Structures are given as C-alpha cells and as structure tokens.
Amino acid sequence: MTMATPYQDRDMAAPALNPGDEPYFEAAKERRLLVKRCKDCGEYHFYPRPICPHCFSDQTEWVEAQGTGTIYTFSVTRRAGPIPYAIAHVTLDEGVSMMSNIVDCDLDEIRVGQPVKVVFKHTRENWMVPCFTPA
Amino acid sequence: MSIKGKACIAGAFEHPLRKAPEHSVAQLHAECARGALADAGLSKSDVDGYFCAGDAPGLGALSMIEYMGLKVRHVDSTETGGSSYLIHVAHAAQAIAAGKCNVALITLAGRPRSEGSSGTQPRNWGANLPDVPYEMPYGPLTVNQYAMAAMRHMHEFGTTSEQLAWIKVAASRHAQYNPNAMLPKPVTVEEVVESPMISDPLHRLDCCVVSDGGGALIVTRPEIARSLNRPVVNILGAGESPKDLSGGRFDLTTTGAAWSGPAAFEEAGVRPADIDYVSIYDSFTITVLLQLEDLGFCRKGEGGRFVADGNLISGEGTLPFNTDGGGLCNNHPANRGGMTKIIEAVRQLRGEAHPEVQVPGCRLALAQGTGGSIGTRHGSATLILERGE
Numbered sequence: 423m424t425m426a427t428p429y430q431d432r433d434m435a436a437p438a439l440n441p442g443d444e445p446y447f448e449a450a451k452e453r454r455l456l457v458k459r460c461k462d463c464g465e466y467h468f469y470p471r472p473i474c475p476h477c478f479s480d481q482t483e484w485v486e487a488q489g490t491g492t493i494y495t496f497s498v499t500r501r502a503g504p505i506p507y508a509i510a511h512v513t514l515d516e517g518v519s520m521m522s523n524i525v526d527c528d529l530d531e532i533r534v535g536q537p538v539k540v541v542f543k544h545t546r547e548n549w550m551v552p553c554f555t556p557a
Numbered sequence: 558m559s560i561k562g563k564a565c566i567a568g569a570f571e572h573p574l575r576k577a578p579e580h581s582v583a584q585l586h587a588e589c590a591r592g593a594l595a596d597a598g599l600s601k602s603d604v605d606g607y608f609c610a611g612d613a614p615g616l617g618a619l620s621m622i623e624y625m626g627l628k629v630r631h632v633d634s635t636e637t638g639g640s641s642y643l644i645h646v647a648h649a650a651q652a653i654a655a656g657k658c659n660v661a662l663i664t665l666a667g668r669p670r671s672e673g674s675s676g677t678q679p680r681n682w683g684a685n686l687p688d689v690p691y692e693m694p695y696g697p698l699t700v701n702q703y704a705m706a707a708m709r710h711m712h713e714f715g716t717t718s719e720q721l722a723w724i725k726v727a728a729s730r731h732a733q734y735n736p737n738a739m740l741p742k743p744v745t746v747e748e749v750v751e752s753p754m755i756s757d758p759l760h761r762l763d764c765c766v767v768s769d770g771g772g773a774l775i776v777t778r779p780e781i782a783r784s785l786n787r788p789v790v791n792i793l794g795a796g797e798s799p800k801d802l803s804g805g806r807f808d809l810t811t812t813g814a815a816w817s818g819p820a821a822f823e824e825a826g827v828r829p830a831d832i833d834y835v836s837i838y839d840s841f842t843i844t845v846l847l848q849l850e851d852l853g854f855c856r857k858g859e860g861g862r863f864v865a866d867g868n869l870i871s872g873e874g875t876l877p878f879n880t881d882g883g884g885l886c887n888n889h890p891a892n893r894g895g896m897t898k899i900i901e902a903v904r905q906l907r908g909e910a911h912p913e914v915q916v917p918g919c920r921l922a923l924a925q926g927t928g929g930s931i932g933t934r935h936g937s938a939t940l941i942l943e944r945g946e
Binding site: 436437439440443447468493495496501507520523 | 688
C-alpha cells in the first residue's frame, strides 16, 4: 500500500523565452493553450516553431488547442527536490504530444492513458504554463 | 566507402580514479591520453588527429590540443552526449580511410562527483535553446526523462521492476571483480526493487553511479596497429542516429539504436547472433533494455524477459554485457558512458578482461551508446569490433 501523494504547488522555473515564443506564453497568461499548425501541410507540431518541422514551410499559424488529451507517459519524481511532482508527456487531441506536469490530484493515482484537461500554473517571473489534471 | 578493415583500436586507457578533487579536468584528459598512448606503444608526436566532445573544457578540442601540446592535421569535436566517443571512433576510421590522419587520439574526462552534479539536478545547457521554454518549467531531470520511457515500456509490454533489476544484478556480479568499481558488492533483485524510489518506476539502484575520471583511445591504420606489440582490434562497422520528439509525434519505447544498430550490422556484415560480448550504455537499467531490443538481440517488448534470470551475466547467460560493472556499478566519468563501453569491449577482444568475466574466445563485440536523453532528444551510436589476427 502506498500512501496518497497529494499535489502541492511547486516553485516552477520561468520559461526563458526566445524571440517568437511570446504569443504562446501571453496566451497562457489568459489561460489559453496555443499550438502551431502549418497552413501548407496542415500538420500540427509541438514545441512551436516559425518553420514547420514536417514540410519546412514558413507558413505556420497559432491555433488554440481544445485543451484535452491523454497521458502518454509520466513519472512521479519523489527524491530530487523539496516536494514530489509528476512530469508527463500529454498527447493532445490535436495529435501532438507535449511535456507538462499533472497537477491538482493524488499523484499516486495517475495512470498512462488517463484523459486529462488543461489548467494553468504560475511560474517565476509572473508567467503561467499549461499543466494537466484528470478530466 | 566503408570503414570496414580501414582502421583499428590500438590503445585504450581507463582512468583509475573515481573521485578526483585534486585534478583539473584538462589534467584528467591528458592523463588518459598518456595512458592510451603508453598502452599502444606510441608517443605524443605520433598523434595527428584529435577527437573530443562537450566534456573537454574551454574551446574543447582547441583548448585540449594546446594543453597537451599536440600537433594535429585533423580535428573532430562531434557532440552527441555520452555516445560521442563511439561516433569519434567511427569518424576517426573515416578520417584514416580518407587519408586525413594516421593516429587518432580520443579523450573523455570529467569530475561530476567532485563538482556535485548528477541526474537528479536540472542540466544547464545555456541560452537560446528552442525547447527550454516549453520544458524547463516542468522540472525535467535526467532521471525522470528515463523514468518516463520505463513507465511507457511497462504500460505497453508489461515489463516489470524485477526484470529491470536483473540488469543491475548482472552488472554488480561483474563489478565484484573490478578493484576500481565504485559499487563492487553484488546485489539481489530484491535489493534493487526495495531501494528508494527516485522517480517512478526507477529506484536508486536502477541508476548509474556519479563518478569522476575519464578514458582515452588510439585509433590507427591497420598496418601501424599490426606493427605494435599489442593485440589488434579491428573496426568492422558503425552507425549513428539522432532521435527526438519529432515535432510532437514520438514514442519513448524506441531509441536511435533501432537505426544505428542495423547500419552497423550491415557495414560489419554480421548479425546480432554472431556477437560474443556487448557493452551497452547503462545510464539507467531501462537504457540497457531499450537498446538491446532496438539492436535486435530480442524483439521489441521482450527485453524484460530477455534480461531476466541472469541472461546478461558472463559465464551464465547467453549475452554477457558490461563485464567491468558498467555505469551502474563501475564508473560514469563526466556523466558520459560511451568511452568506458568501448574500453571494456577492447579488453574483451584482447582477452584482457578479468578472468572471472572474460568471455572465452571472444571474437566479435558490440559497443552501444545513447547520449542526451531518451525521454526527449538523444544521439545513438553503435560500434562493431573484431579481434584481429
């Protein structure tokens, strides 16, 4: 029997933005998750880039994701920091996967394949980043 | 053009220190270079090609060439993390085949143990990284990246912690014969799965050690290698392959070895069943399991059953691996395991491994590395070596 491991808010590193990353993180401050889609080949990609990694077109656009997906994989890191936390790769319903944290739940109950929905958490320097919680 | 038959490994040296607070990193590189040259029976003035990776301080190759007083006509600082040194051997063979150098020196050294850096701390890769804004806030560490690969493998294929533990058990059984090993005590499956959970599902004993130290190799023309008073090790084939998150469409149960392995086997003209000994990079137990599958020693998903029950133990199983104790028990200099994988493969082919772990009649060996992180982006490299006549 493992004891429940309740989620605790974590001191999250600020995203060190490169030029071009601002729309994603400004939207996150408004609790919206943006992804990039290519106008030429129609494919989504993550992390967002100005040039499509599939067809190399420079015609990429920001689109708002539905904010729902499933957990591709995860790990509860128990002995590397002051508190346990759950890192994960979440496959969005748009078909692309992104690194994130699973939050606002018992970390011991997280499962691969679990449906999740986006929530937003504060980082240092007053940014916010998308995280996911069981749907 | 193939590198098969074009070059040999003529010298190998592993630094005996596991903690080196009194040594500079440059000094460790130079001591390893001296050791490998002495092993080969060559001198510094014979070296006309130099290879190093991101562990070399300062301007890398340029700083180390100056420090050691080398005069070279070929330089290669290919950086693929811990697998760099396997690629350096292949690139050295290519350079020799193309007439760009005759005696190539490859060095690795570092002091993460003295400097207090390990897989449970965020790596600082510097500014301008395109992925960092989308990953760093989530606390990615070396250990939890590999843990996510293990978690997915368990989900897809039913792999168990006990099966992964057998990889550590095998390494520890070999390490007991290595007087320099950091963890020379044999461990049991129970001890591995009952060790503290670091990041689900990887326990402390699923992780490699953190050590100082280093190693070096000499790669040279066959005619020079045969003129030296040491057993000849032929380079038969090599492969290299990056693998990454592919714009958000990826799987974490396959490594780049699925591409570097077949390329190396094809160039060497041999099959997995022909291999007598394998050195497999073992940053974590899961790293070994994934690479064994991808190299074709068993089918994808069957790695757990393949490594169980001592199948990797020399003298007991069908595929003896990491007979020096590997990164899991011996050492992991500079947090990079590729160099020591090659060195133990050379020992096996020369018949110079410890008698308790020496594979009888070892003729063909494979060394395999991944560098970076299999949870995000990594470089895989495969090297197939043969005992020469």
